[in-house]
Amino acid sequence: MQQTKFNYPIAPSKPVTEDYFGTKITDHYRNLENLKDPAVQTWFKAQGVYAANIFDNIPGRDTLIKKMEDFRQRKAYFVSHNKVTRDDQCFFLKKQKGAETAQVFYRKNEQSEDELLYDPKDYKPETQRNYVVSNIVPSWDGRYLVIAITHSGLEIVELIILDMNTRKVLPQIITHCFSNVTWFPNNNGFAYLHRPEIDVNSPDLWKDLKMVRYHIGDDPKDLNVFFSKDTHPQLEIGSSDFVSIRLFDPLDQYIVGHIMKNSSSKKPAAYYTTVDELTHGIPNWKPLLTADDQAGYGVLLNDTYVYPTIKNALNGQIRSITLGKESPRASTLLVDTKVDAKIDNFALTSEGLYFTRVKNGVESKLYQLIEGKEVEIPLPKPAGTIWLTSKGGRYADIWITTTGWLNAETRYKYTNKQLIEANLYPSAKYPEFEDFVVKEVLVKSHDGEEVPLSIIHKKGIELNGQHPTMLFGYGAHNISMKPGFGSITRLLWVAQGGIFCVAHVRGGGEKGEAWYQAGRKTNKPNTWKDFIACTEYLINENYTCSEKMAIAGGSSGGILVGRAMTERPDLYAVAISTVGVMNTLRLENSPNPGPGIRDNGISTDPIECAALIEMDAYLQLQEGVKYPATFLTVGMNDPRVPAWQPGKFAAKLQAYNASNKPSVFSVDYESGHGHGNIESQILKRFANMFSFAFWQLNHPIT
Numbered sequence: 001m002q003q004t005k006f007n008y009p010i011a012p013s014k015p016v017t018e019d020y021f022g023t024k025i026t027d028h029y030r031n032l033e034n035l036k037d038p039a040v041q042t043w044f045k046a047q048g049v050y051a052a053n054i055f056d057n058i059p060g061r062d063t064l065i066k067k068m069e070d071f072r073q074r075k076a077y078f079v080s081h082n083k084v085t086r087d088d089q090c091f092f093l094k095k096q097k098g099a100e101t102a103q104v105f106y107r108k109n110e111q112s113e114d115e116l117l118y119d120p121k122d123y124k125p126e127t128q129r130n131y132v133v134s135n136i137v138p139s140w141d142g143r144y145l146v147i148a149i150t151h152s153g154l155e156i157v158e159l160i161i162l163d164m165n166t167r168k169v170l171p172q173i174i175t176h177c178f179s180n181v182t183w184f185p186n187n188n189g190f191a192y193l194h195r196p197e198i199d200v201n202s203p204d205l206w207k208d209l210k211m212v213r214y215h216i217g218d219d220p221k222d223l224n225v226f227f228s229k230d231t232h233p234q235l236e237i238g239s240s241d242f243v244s245i246r247l248f249d250p251l252d253q254y255i256v257g258h259i260m261k262n263s264s265s266k267k268p269a270a271y272y273t274t275v276d277e278l279t280h281g282i283p284n285w286k287p288l289l290t291a292d293d294q295a296g297y298g299v300l301l302n303d304t305y306v307y308p309t310i311k312n313a314l315n316g317q318i319r320s321i322t323l324g325k326e327s328p329r330a331s332t333l334l335v336d337t338k339v340d341a342k343i344d345n346f347a348l349t350s351e352g353l354y355f356t357r358v359k360n361g362v363e364s365k366l367y368q369l370i371e372g373k374e375v376e377i378p379l380p381k382p383a384g385t386i387w388l389t390s391k392g393g394r395y396a397d398i399w400i401t402t403t404g405w406l407n408a409e410t411r412y413k414y415t416n417k418q419l420i421e422a423n424l425y426p427s428a429k430y431p432e433f434e435d436f437v438v439k440e441v442l443v444k445s446h447d448g449e450e451v452p453l454s455i456i457h458k459k460g461i462e463l464n465g466q467h468p469t470m471l472f473g474y475g476a477h478n479i480s481m482k483p484g485f486g487s488i489t490r491l492l493w494v495a496q497g498g499i500f501c502v503a504h505v506r507g508g509g510e511k512g513e514a515w516y517q518a519g520r521k522t523n524k525p526n527t528w529k530d531f532i533a534c535t536e537y538l539i540n541e542n543y544t545c546s547e548k549m550a551i552a553g554g555s556s557g558g559i560l561v562g563r564a565m566t567e568r569p570d571l572y573a574v575a576i577s578t579v580g581v582m583n584t585l586r587l588e589n590s591p592n593p594g595p596g597i598r599d600n601g602i603s604t605d606p607i608e609c610a611a612l613i614e615m616d617a618y619l620q621l622q623e624g625v626k627y628p629a630t631f632l633t634v635g636m637n638d639p640r641v642p643a644w645q646p647g648k649f650a651a652k653l654q655a656y657n658a659s660n661k662p663s664v665f666s667v668d669y670e671s672g673h674g675h676g677n678i679e680s681q682i683l684k685r686f687a688n689m690f691s692f693a694f695w696q697l698n699h700p701i702t
């Protein structure tokens with residue numbers, strides 16, 4: 001290994017050689033996994049300084065930030081986390097024009113004036129941290145409001161309680177929490193998920209989680225645990241498993257609990273108990289559905305549980321079961337599966353069941369179940385993505401939110417068989433995007449499978465193979481890359497003369513459960529081979545060429561980007577991985593190993609171990625190869641992907657790369673996985689990505 005002309009900070013190297021079922025592997029930067037080592041800390045900090053100096057001098061970067069700020073300023077405000085009580089009180093987050101963070105607001109009903117309830121700037125001002133509100137949960141009657149607060153991307157929240165009678169925050173602060181809260185029917189207390197460990201680098205960060213009962217006025221330090229591996233040993237809850245509860249209405253007699261086997265199953269086992277047992281003592285959970293029933297999270301009405309399932313139905317079914325009276329085998333089929341579109345989400349109302357189907361991850365349609373038949377509800381315009389929100393099965397109210405690659409979010413209330421616009425914030429105008437077009441195509445992959453590819457560009461462009469093109473992908477955890485207008489900053493790439501594309505590769509959820517299974521563990525190569533096929537399509541169709549081709553992905557999408565650039569470095573000029581998984585063989589040694597083991601495999605199994613090695617971008621780096629210009633990021637407060645995952649890849653790439661293109665590793669000590677960032681951090685992240693890519697593609701920013 002040798003230092004290149006770029007004079008990168010040199011990473012300390014202490015090689016470790018291990019035998020994996022007859023394959024000897026030398027890990028040259030195993031020591032970087034010890035983030036407490038002073039030499040390792042020094043290297044990460046030096047990389048952060050090095051990257052900052054690079055970006056401060058990239059031509060046009062500040063221009064991109066100003067354009068993004070202008071886009072954001074055109075909205076008077078932005079509303080999220082809207083929570084409507086049974087008597088139509090509205091609690092929501094509103095980010096004002098130019099604000100770094102959202103504030104908590106209230107309306108007595110949807111037609112009332114907005115009232116500011118809480119500004120996170122008022123939380124612990126002495127710490128001088130940028131606190132953000134990650135969730136709000138009102139009590140059923142609106143008397144109290146739980147506000148979940150975090151900072152620096154930690155995702156570890158503290159809960160405060162606002163008394164709506166006095167409009168003042170109660171003195172008790174509940175720490176060591178997740179954002180999810182479930183109020184009890186009497187409105188005097190709630191349940192929350194407690195995490196004993198909050199050090200993001202601790203191996204115990206995601207272990208021994210427990211549901212805690214809290215009543216207004218109690219001392220938060222006195223944990224009243226009612227659902228955990230210790231309270232219910234008969235349920236065989238593992239140290240890394242997730243427990244949760246769901247109460248759907250204060251009039252319900254029953255409550256549903258879930259246990260998610262963190263490393264082995266994407267679907268939880270479901271149980272139920274009475275509300276009375278929940279609020280007093282340790283509940284006696286009765287079985288409802290097992291993990292083998294492959295059921296998702298459902299909704300309850302009286303004693304009927306309505307739930308989605310993929311068992312024997314890879315594109316999903318919706319079924320119902322009566323608590324205590326039927327086995328899953330006797331459940332009732334409500335909505336059957338279809339070959340060409342998967343069931344995406346559903347909502348239950350007193351007017352019946354509403355649900356959506358999505359084709360290829362990009363074409364969504366809305367349906368209502370009427371007398372056992374699916375009836376499509378026409379939408380005013382085609383939708384790439386649809387969200388459904390209802391009060392529950394005892395109420396007629398339902399809201400439908402639609403969006404697409406070029407269509408802003410539009411919220412409707414469906415009443416009297418009519419969709420009536422019910423937007424919570426005024427729309428903004430973006431004339432820059434009016435001449436954009438979207439093409440949805442199917443690309444044949446290496447094995448003949450057809451991969452959906454979304455292409456966004458200016459109308460009437462000449463297909464001369466010279467357009468700077470960014471191809472984005474993910475392909476993991478059964479998650480779909482859904483069309484959405486929320487991140488309008490991505491369209492700035494197109495406004496600058498580029499082409500922006502999304503490859504819906506295997507491993508994601510765009511085409512149902514089979515699509516997911518075809519891109520995990522031993523099938524994982526399909527993920528990056530699909531990505532490579534989409535790249536070749538764009539080149540063969542003269543949208544772009546390899547010298548103008550950039551790829552990007554984040555988190556588990558780092559596997560996709562890393563393996564595409566290591567398998568076909570000749571195809572790409574730029575590769576960008578944000579908080580990416582780059583060293584899959586070692587991911588099981590992270591604080592949160594479960595999702596990686598479930599999706600990628602475990603090294604103690606010989607077959608899965610071989611698959612982990614094959615998908616490991618860090619191990620696939622070869623000395624003397626000319627790799628693309630590469631930009632990697634890490635948030636040092638990331639509770640999901642530890643900093644050493646992209647760190648090891650950056651160190652090895654900088655040492656091995658034979659090209660004259662830079663490998664930049666941006667280290668941020670005030671962020672995590674991307675959740676809970678303040679506005680300026682979000683804009684800076686996109687500006688860094690785009691300006692780096694445009695710089696390396698020799699495309700001017702105007």
